[in-house]
Amino acid sequence: MTFACVAVWIVGAALLFSSLLQMQGYAAIINNAGTVRGGTQMAVKLELAGTQADDLEAHVDGLLSQLIADEEARPLKSSATREVVEGLHAVQAKWREVERGIAEVRAGAPGDALMRAS
Numbered sequence: 001m002t003f004a005c006v007a008v009w010i011v012g013a014a015l016l017f018s019s020l021l022q023m024q025g026y027a028a029i030i031n032n033a034g035t036v037r038g039g040t041q042m043a044v045k046l047e048l049a050g051t052q053a054d055d056l057e058a059h060v061d062g063l064l065s066q067l068i069a070d071e072e073a074r075p076l077k078s079s080a081t082r083e084v085v086e087g088l089h090a091v092q093a094k095w096r097e098v099e100r101g102i103a104e105v106r107a108g109a110p111g112d113a114l115m116r117a118s
Contacts (some may be wrong), residue, residue: 029071029084032063036091039063040098044118047102049113057099064092 040058046053072087094117101114 015030029067032067034066036060036063036095040095040118042113043102048114054107057102064088064095068092072107080085 039056043053043056043060046056068085068088071081071088074081097117098114101111101117105111105114
């Protein structure tokens with residue numbers, strides 16, 4: 001009886017620990033996704049105002065790459081994980097479009113295309 005009780009406690013503790021790690025991972029995804037969104041908007045605003053935001057752009061690039069790598073490295077993938085990865089790739093593609101718009105603005109083009117991309 002005592003062994004069974006200890007085994008149940010160990011299994012319960014392992015499940016709790018696993019759930020906590022998973023929730024921490026989800027919190028990081030939410031936080032970093034918000035940072036990507038805000039960073040993208042800030043980079044566009046700065047560029048349209050004539051201030052280059054190279055550090056911010058590099059930070060957004062790094063976060064997007066890290067988010068994708070983390071999700072793709074997840075050992076247990078569900079359909080939701082695949083949807084998140086697809087969404088992140090779509091965001092990354094849109095970010096590349098914004099970066100092209102930034103390059104065009106820096107080269108002297110009007111900011112209309114950059115505004116549409118953002």
